[in-house]
Amino acid sequence: MKPLHLTLAALALAGSAAMGETIATGDLGLVIERTTGAVLLVDQSDRAALARIEGLGDLSHASLVYSPDQRFAYVFGRDGGLTKVDLVERRIAGRVVQAGNAIGGAISDDGALVAVSNYEPGGVRIFDAVTLEMVADIPTGSKTIGLVDVPGRRFVFTLWDAGETWIADLSGDEAQITKITGMGKNPYDALVTANGRTYIAGLFGEDGLSALDLWDEDPKPRQVLPGYGRGEEPLPVYKMPHLEGWALAGAEFVLPAVGRHEVLWVDARDFTETGRTATHGQPVFAMARPDGRQVWVNFAHPLNDTIQVIDTVTKQVVHVFKPGPAVLHMEFTPRGHEVWVSVRDADKIMIYDTQSFEKRGEIDADSPSGIFFTARAHRMGL
Amino acid sequence: MRSLLVLALLGTPALADDLDPEALKRLVHQDCGSCHGLTLKGGLGPDLRVETLAHYDREGLASVILYGVPGTPMPPWEPLMSDAEALWIAEYLLTGESE
Numbered sequence: 001m002k003p004l005h006l007t008l009a010a011l012a013l014a015g016s017a018a019m020g021e022t023i024a025t026g027d028l029g030l031v032i033e034r035t036t037g038a039v040l041l042v043d044q045s046d047r048a049a050l051a052r053i054e055g056l057g058d059l060s061h062a063s064l065v066y067s068p069d070q071r072f073a074y075v076f077g078r079d080g081g082l083t084k085v086d087l088v089e090r091r092i093a094g095r096v097v098q099a100g101n102a103i104g105g106a107i108s109d110d111g112a113l114v115a116v117s118n119y120e121p122g123g124v125r126i127f128d129a130v131t132l133e134m135v136a137d138i139p140t141g142s143k144t145i146g147l148v149d150v151p152g153r154r155f156v157f158t159l160w161d162a163g164e165t166w167i168a169d170l171s172g173d174e175a176q177i178t179k180i181t182g183m184g185k186n187p188y189d190a191l192v193t194a195n196g197r198t199y200i201a202g203l204f205g206e207d208g209l210s211a212l213d214l215w216d217e218d219p220k221p222r223q224v225l226p227g228y229g230r231g232e233e234p235l236p237v238y239k240m241p242h243l244e245g246w247a248l249a250g251a252e253f254v255l256p257a258v259g260r261h262e263v264l265w266v267d268a269r270d271f272t273e274t275g276r277t278a279t280h281g282q283p284v285f286a287m288a289r290p291d292g293r294q295v296w297v298n299f300a301h302p303l304n305d306t307i308q309v310i311d312t313v314t315k316q317v318v319h320v321f322k323p324g325p326a327v328l329h330m331e332f333t334p335r336g337h338e339v340w341v342s343v344r345d346a347d348k349i350m351i352y353d354t355q356s357f358e359k360r361g362e363i364d365a366d367s368p369s370g371i372f373f374t375a376r377a378h379r380m381g382l
Numbered sequence: 383m384r385s386l387l388v389l390a391l392l393g394t395p396a397l398a399d400d401l402d403p404e405a406l407k408r409l410v411h412q413d414c415g416s417c418h419g420l421t422l423k424g425g426l427g428p429d430l431r432v433e434t435l436a437h438y439d440r441e442g443l444a445s446v447i448l449y450g451v452p453g454t455p456m457p458p459w460e461p462l463m464s465d466a467e468a469l470w471i472a473e474y475l476l477t478g479e480s481e
Contacts, residue, residue, distance in 0.1 A: 034420060035411075035420065058419070058420060058421055058423075059420075060415055060416075060419055060420030060421070060425075061416065061419075061420075061425065078419055078420065078421075078425065079421075079423075100423075101419070101423065101424060101425065103425070103426075119424070119425060119426070120424070143426065145426075160426070186455075188426070188455075204455055236450065236457030236458055236459075236461065237455065237457055238413065238457055238459075238462075239413070239416045239417075240416070240417065240426065240455065301413045301416075301462075302462055326412070344412070345408075345412075367412075
C-alpha cells in the first residue's frame with residue numbers, strides 16, 4: 001500500500017504544482033545571443049530577463065517563429081540547426097541539424113509545419129512542428145531568401161542566384177510548387193503584407209524591387225521603383241538591408257534603399273514612389289511602430305550606433321539618438337508603446353518609450369541580435 | 383619566413399600604433415560575419431576558411447578586402463580601413479587563426 005500511497009501523493013503534488021504555476025507566455029519573448037548559441041527568455045511587462053537557454057549552435061543571423069499557442073519557439077541557426085525551445089519549461093524541446101548553412105524560416109498558418117530556408121544545400125526543407133521530422137525537401141539549386149508563410153498552408157521563397165520566386169503549397173499530401181521567373185537580379189530579401197497578398201522582393205543586383213500579387217491565379221512580377229538609384233554609382237553596402245521588418249505606414253510602404261542613404265516611400269496600391277527621406281547611413285531595418293505613425297531605422301556598419309525615427313505623416317526625421325555600439329535589431333511591444341533595441345557591442349538590450357523617447361530600462365545580454373516577442377505567433381509573414 | 387616578413391612590415395612604429403588586433407578580430411567575425419557567417423563558414427558571401435582561401439596570397443586577399451569584388455555584394459573596405467589593417471586581416475584569415 002505504501003508505494004501506491006506515495007504515487008498518489010506524488011501525483012497530487014505534481015497536479016497542484018501544474019495548476020498553481022500556470023505560466024502565461026503572451027508577454028514573453030526571446031533574444032538571440034549570437035556568439036554563445038543561447039537565447040534569453042525575457043518578460044516584456046517586467047522589462048526583465050527570466051532565463052537563459054543554451055546549446056543552440058551558431059546563432060549568427062538567427063531568427064525564430066512561434067507556435068500558435070505561444071509556448072514553443074522554432075529557432076533557425078546559421079549552422080542549419082532547427083531548435084524547438086519550450087518557453088514554459090525553459091528548455092530545448094527538440095533539435096535537428098537539417099542543413100549546412102541556413103538563413104531563416106517560417107511556420108504554416110495552421111502551426112503544423114515549420115519551413116527552413118537554406119543556403120547550403122540551397123533550398124527549403126519542411127518539418128513537422130511537433131516531431132521535427134522532415135516532411136518535404138525542396139532543393140532549388142540556389143541560395144534561398146525571403147521565406148514567408150501565406151494562407152492555405154503555403155510558403156513563398158525566392159532564389160538569390162536564379163531570380164525566381166517559388167510558391168510551395170503543402171495543403172495536400174505532396175508539396176505543389178509554382179515557379180515564377182523574372183523577379184530580377186539577386187533578390188536579397190522579401191516581405192509579405194500582413195494580409196498575405198503582396199510579396200515584395202528587394203534586389204541587390206539592380207535598382208528596384210519586384211512585387212507579386214499572390215491573390216492572382218497566375219502571379220507575375222511587377223517592377224517597383226525601377227531605377228530608383230537614378231543611375232548613380234551605389235555606395236558600398238557593409239550590411240545587407242532586411243525587409244522582414246517592412247513598414248506599412250498608412251497607405252505606404254517604407255523600404256530601405258540599397259547602396260543609398262535613404263528610405264523609399266511607395267504607394268501600397270499602385271507601387272509608385274511617393275517620397276524619399278535622407279537617412280544617417282545605409283538603412284538595415286525600417287520598422288513601423290504597430291500603429292504606423294513612426295518608422296524606426298537602424299544602419300549598417302560603421303554607422304550602426306544610431307537610430308533615426310521618422311514621422312510617417314511628414315516623412316521627416318523627428319528623433320535621432322545613439323543607443324550604443326552596433327544596434328542590430330528593434331522589436332516593438334505589440335501595441336507599440338515601447339521598443340526594445342539590441343546593442344550588440346554594449347552587451348545590452350535597451351528599452352525606450354516610443355512617445356517620449358525616454359529610456360525605460362536595460363537588460364544585460366551577451367552580444368544580443370534579434371528580439372522576438374511571442375505576439376509574432378499571431379501575425380503572418382514574420 | 384612569411385611570418386617574419388609580416389612582423390617586419392607590421393612592426394614599424396607608425397603601423398603598430400594604428401592596429402588594434404582585438405578590434406580587427408571583432409570586425410572580422412561580427413561585421414564580415416554578417417555575410418560570411420560568424421564562424422566564417424559562409425552565408426550570402428563565400429566561405430572564408432583557410433582551405434577555401436588557399437589560392438590567395440596575402441597581398442591579393444588584402445586587395446580584395448580594400449577594393450571589393452565588382453558585380454558582387456563584396457564592398458570595398460578601403461574607405462573604412464588602412465592598407466596595414468587589410469593586410470593584418472588577410473594574414474589572420476590565411477593563417478587560420480580566425481578559426
